[in-house]
Amino acid sequence: MATITDIAREAAVSISTVSRVLNYDPTLSVTEDTKRKIFEAAEKLNYTKYKKKQKKNDEKQTSSTNQPLQKDPSIGVIQWRSDDEELDDIYYMSIRLGVEKRAEELGYNVLKISQIDEQSVAAVDGLIAIGKFTQETVEKLNKLHPNLCVIGSNFPLDDYDSVNTDFSQATELALQHLFDLGHKKIAYIGAEESDNLYGYRRYKTPTTNTYLDMMQAYQLFDQDYFILKENSQLDVKTAEDLTTEALSKWGTKLPTAILAANDAFAIGVIHSLKEQGLKVPEEISVMGINDISISQYVSPPLSSVHAFTEEMGEVGVNLLHKRIASPGIAKRLFLSTELVVRQSTAAPRMLES
CATH class of the missing domain: 1.10.260.40 (lambda repressor-like DNA-binding domains)
Incomplete structure (x- = not known):
């Protein structure tokens, strides 16, 4: 560390x-x-490689799909977040860095594409799209270039490769950690960029739906503890505002733990709790999801579920590299997650029944 x-x-x-x-x-x-x-x-x-053994295996492979295709091959990177927005939640920055790292290892030039048009797209050997683009944008990219990999989108798989994190598993790990500590009054504070999400349920993100499913299955769901803002970004400021509103609504009926939709939201939650004089985790535990690199430096250090973001970028480049060399069926890959326990979660305070 x-x-x-x-x-x-x-x-x-x-x-x-x-x-x-x-x-x-x-x-x-x-x-x-x-x-x-x-x-x-x-x-x-x-950042380190997710498996030293895997790195050694990569170095041993000498097939054509692990070698650059020509003298100066290139990959175009299209980002959903703008440069400024990327700083609000570095989840997507981490994916981008993984893309750039692996592309360099394979000998590709990485070109940032800001305008999606036929001329810009045709100039590269393949496309990496990072983030929650609208379905129309993904379909446009797929039509413009035969070699496409989308990272971090939940739209249904068409004729392109995609990589994402298993956020249903991540949410299960987060909630199970809180259950194991003894928490039952667990609030959820989150947001959804609804226009950029796919699904037939009222809420679109796996994190939100898994929270609802698990809390209802254990008969612990309390509507007052479900705080979600639709058509909104998942950034620190939004979380601060939602938490302040929630605390006013809850009054003395406080939850013992809060699951935030991601780490940026968890940081905003902690800010607002501290402003109201509430101690984390002594009075309210806070749990994040993603475990971005800065989460260990938050005060208190944030318990979270690690999403292997840079590996997502690497895997996406590997898929695209193989597709460029030898087109085949489209692949949809989900990476596992890992619980990381730090100082923002603890056993619940004693409450009167």
Whole structure:
């Protein structure tokens, strides 16, 4: 684990600045470039291959699908988040860094495509689309280029490859951790970018639906503890506002734990709890999902479920590389997740029945 001092050295800024940026301190005034340097330094220093054995196996493989196809092959990267939005939730930044790392290993030039048109797309050997694009955008990309891999979208699989995290499993792990600690009054605070999501249920994200399913199955669901904003981004500020509203609504009827839809939301939840004088985890435990690299530096360090984001980027490039070399059936891959317990969760406080 890299320390804040390591990150400060890598980004060439002060330790104090690193700490405040990683905690999304709203009173800190720094440039977007400085924030990006710090976040990317945190990702770089904390990233390792998911399996050393796998890395050795990769090095041993010599088939044509593991070699660049020509002297200067290229991959076009299309991002759902803008550069500024990427800083609000570095989940997608982490995926992008994984794409760039693996593409470089395979000898590809990585070109950022900001305008989706026939001329820009035709200039590359394959496309990587990162994020929750609308169905219309994904269909357009699929028509423009035969070699496409979409990372982080929940739209149904068409004739293109896709990679995502198993967020249903992640949510089960998060809730089971809270159950094991003894929590029953578990609130959910989240948001959904509804226009960019696919599904036939009222709510579209696996995290939201798994929370509802599990809490109802255990007969623990309380409508007052279900806080979700539709057509909204999953960023720190939105979580702060929702948590403040929820605390006012709950009054003295507080949950003992809060599951946030992702780590950025969990950070916002912690901010608002602290502003109201509530201690984490002594009075309310907070659980995140994604385990982005900065979650270990939050105060208190955030319990979360690790999504292998940089590996998602690597796997996406591997799929695209094989498709460029030898087109075949479309593949849809889901990566597993892993529980990471830190100091933001603990056994519930004693409550009167």
